[in-house]
Amino acid sequence: MFPQQRAMAHECLKLAPLKPRLPMIDKLAKAARDPVLAWAWAYSRWCPQRAVKRATALARRAGLRQPHFVLSFDCDTDADSAVVPAMHARLRSGGLSPLYAVAGEVLAAAANDYRAIAEEGAVFLNHGFRRHAARDSASGDVTSTYFYGDVSEAEWQDDIRRGAEAVGDILGQRPDGFRTPHFASFESPRDLMALWQFLSELGYRYSSSTRPLFGLRHGPFFTRAGIVEFPVSGCLTEPGQILDSWGLIRRGDGTSRRLLEELRAYLALMETGQPGLLNLYLDPADVADDEDVLKMLTRFAPFAAKDFASVLGRADHG
Numbered sequence: 001m002f003p004q005q006r007a008m009a010h011e012c013l014k015l016a017p018l019k020p021r022l023p024m025i026d027k028l029a030k031a032a033r034d035p036v037l038a039w040a041w042a043y044s045r046w047c048p049q050r051a052v053k054r055a056t057a058l059a060r061r062a063g064l065r066q067p068h069f070v071l072s073f074d075c076d077t078d079a080d081s082a083v084v085p086a087m088h089a090r091l092r093s094g095g096l097s098p099l100y101a102v103a104g105e106v107l108a109a110a111a112n113d114y115r116a117i118a119e120e121g122a123v124f125l126n127h128g129f130r131r132h133a134a135r136d137s138a139s140g141d142v143t144s145t146y147f148y149g150d151v152s153e154a155e156w157q158d159d160i161r162r163g164a165e166a167v168g169d170i171l172g173q174r175p176d177g178f179r180t181p182h183f184a185s186f187e188s189p190r191d192l193m194a195l196w197q198f199l200s201e202l203g204y205r206y207s208s209s210t211r212p213l214f215g216l217r218h219g220p221f222f223t224r225a226g227i228v229e230f231p232v233s234g235c236l237t238e239p240g241q242i243l244d245s246w247g248l249i250r251r252g253d254g255t256s257r258r259l260l261e262e263l264r265a266y267l268a269l270m271e272t273g274q275p276g277l278l279n280l281y282l283d284p285a286d287v288a289d290d291e292d293v294l295k296m297l298t299r300f301a302p303f304a305a306k307d308f309a310s311v312l313g314r315a316d317h318g
């Protein structure tokens with residue numbers, strides 16, 4: 001830990017008590033693997049206001065001069081695919097063109113629907129090939145089923161290759177961005193470096209596979225092994241918590257109330273003109289029927305970038 005970080009962490013410790021969520025042994029194991037990430041977690045938990053200021057400063061340092069908004073949808077189940085066509089049309093009419101990260105097997109099962117939105121200009125990330133979530137048709141509960149951290153390097157690399165083939169064969173696109181299945185499950189320094197190096201060898205340019213803590217630590221995007229990594233954004237009230245429908249709706253109270261509150265807060269911040277990037281990902285099945293959420297998303301249209309390349313194109317590196 002750097003002296004400045006130690007001073008801030010010390011100050012923060014006086015402000016709020018520790019409220020552990022994971023068993024302490026898990027936290028210690030993670031902290032031992034990546035101590036600076038552990039610092040970022042503590043900082044975001046205890047000093048949310050300062051974390052927001054830090055995010056703005058890092059955005060400025062990365063060359064951003066304005067607020068930017070990138071919206072992506074992770075399509076992990078057939079229930080997501082079923083709602084994508086109407087949701088995409090609704091968002092397009094509101095001035096947004098989201099990115100889609102679709103597991104190859106899910107893409108193949110609804111090929112015509114995805115082809116239709118690809119022909120309209122939707123951009124797809126490689127999201128691996130194998131299905132990595134299962135949905136219980138009776139309850140609607142979704143269970144995570146396949147993690148890169150649980151398989152050999154050869155296997156996850158094969159999954160990435162096959163994911164790209166699916167996007168190429170079905171949509172005729174060659175993806176230049178990748179998102180690992182599941183956040184927080186494949187992010188040790190060693191795993192990430194192996195991932196970025198492999199993506200670089202395959203000719204990728206972008207990845208958006210890391211949690212908000214990486215943004216707090218490194219900024220809205222950062223380059224490793226030739227890949228520009230875009231961490232997904234966190235909640236303004238709790239910067240270490242991913243701002244997504246999985247955490248705020250499914251694992252929250254089942255309503256979109258908190259998601260809407262967090263989005264409203266981001267919108268207010270962005271309307272002040274502060275530089276930054278809201279890199280938001282959602283699961284279609286959780287929000288597609290919620291007009292309040294869709295309407296709120298379209299309010300970000302003035303800040304929308306159509307993909308990660310556009311964000312970089314607008315960054316002033318001079």
Ligand SMILES: [Zn+2]
Nearest residue numbers: 074076181182
């Ligand atoms: Zn996924």
